[in-house]
Amino acid sequence: MPNQKNQAEWRRTMDNTTDLQVKQTLDGSTLAGNVERRSVSMRRNVAITLWLLGFIAIVGATVMVIMHPAPWPFDLQTTITLQHMQLPSWLSSALSWPSIMGDPYPFTAILTAWLVVLSLIGVVVWLRGRSPMRWFVTAIFIFFGTILMVTIDFITGTLVARPRPSSPLIHVYMPITIVPSFPSGHVATNVVYYGFLLYVSFTKPVSQWRYRWILIPFQVYAALNILLIGYSRVLEGSHWLTDALAGYLFGALFLVLLIILYRWTLDNLTKRRAKRLAEKSTQNQQA
Numbered sequence: 001m002p003n004q005k006n007q008a009e010w011r012r013t014m015d016n017t018t019d020l021q022v023k024q025t026l027d028g029s030t031l032a033g034n035v036e037r038r039s040v041s042m043r044r045n046v047a048i049t050l051w052l053l054g055f056i057a058i059v060g061a062t063v064m065v066i067m068h069p070a071p072w073p074f075d076l077q078t079t080i081t082l083q084h085m086q087l088p089s090w091l092s093s094a095l096s097w098p099s100i101m102g103d104p105y106p107f108t109a110i111l112t113a114w115l116v117v118l119s120l121i122g123v124v125v126w127l128r129g130r131s132p133m134r135w136f137v138t139a140i141f142i143f144f145g146t147i148l149m150v151t152i153d154f155i156t157g158t159l160v161a162r163p164r165p166s167s168p169l170i171h172v173y174m175p176i177t178i179v180p181s182f183p184s185g186h187v188a189t190n191v192v193y194y195g196f197l198l199y200v201s202f203t204k205p206v207s208q209w210r211y212r213w214i215l216i217p218f219q220v221y222a223a224l225n226i227l228l229i230g231y232s233r234v235l236e237g238s239h240w241l242t243d244a245l246a247g248y249l250f251g252a253l254f255l256v257l258l259i260i261l262y263r264w265t266l267d268n269l270t271k272r273r274a275k276r277l278a279e280k281s282t283q284n285q286q287a
Contacts, residue, residue: 051256058249065182069162075240079170082235098229099236102186115143133269145258149192153185165237172237184239184247190229191251194222199259
């Protein structure tokens with residue numbers, strides 16, 4: 001009898017211990033989930049706040065340029081300093097490359113090539129029985145997203161109507177009089193185009209590709225184009241420093257919206273496809 005009593009007490013103790021451990025585990029999981037949700041919410045709020053501050057900054061800069069379209073003293077001094085630097089000929093050519101590739105004809109050819117190549121890959125993937133959705137969506141966003149950035153930049157520049165830099169204040173290597181100066185279209189477009197490509201290169205399934213190391217030179221090339229395009233436009237006398245800085249901010253704000261819309265589109269199309277497949281599977285089972 002004493003042994004049975006001891007065994008019963010031992011079982012109750014073990015049951016209570018197990019219940020306590022399960023409760024602690026559940027409480028820990030709930031706590032971790034709450035912490036993660038708060039962290040995600042905080043990051044989202046910080047991102048929204050930064051975007052709004054950037055939007056306010058670009059609006060304020062636009063108003064200031066409309067009120068004072070002439071170059072500011074630091075604009076003029078920056079261009080003069082850059083143009084008086086003694087650079088090797090190979091370095092000058094390298095710095096001019098982003099501007100050359102950002103001109104309308106070569107840039108349109110590059111965008112068209114992306115649209116065609118990614119669409120053809122999507123067709124090949126579809127013929128192999130897999131979903132081509134990601135390829136088609138990426139092709140559309142690269143092409144039309146960049147074109148939309150060019151259009152918005154042209155409309156903004158036309159409304160601001162800031163004159164282009166001109167001689168004799170500085171040397172203008174490639175005079176442009178048709179398109180206004182603020183903000184820099186080359187800079188904004190490069191930020192959107194190369195920035196979006198960089199984003200896609202770090203997302204699945206590209207980031208999980210077995211030969212993803214092949215993309216490293218292209219990623220470096222894209223990053224250098226983003227960094228050097230502003231320097232190149234000021235060095236050539238095509239834009240003032242404030243035009244280039246506004247182009248960076250303008251392009252970054254648009255790029256964030258483009259990426260958000262891209263992710264939202266992919267997520268919704270993926271859910272719809274999964275739903276259709278589930279409904280089709282149910283119908284086949286019933287038949």
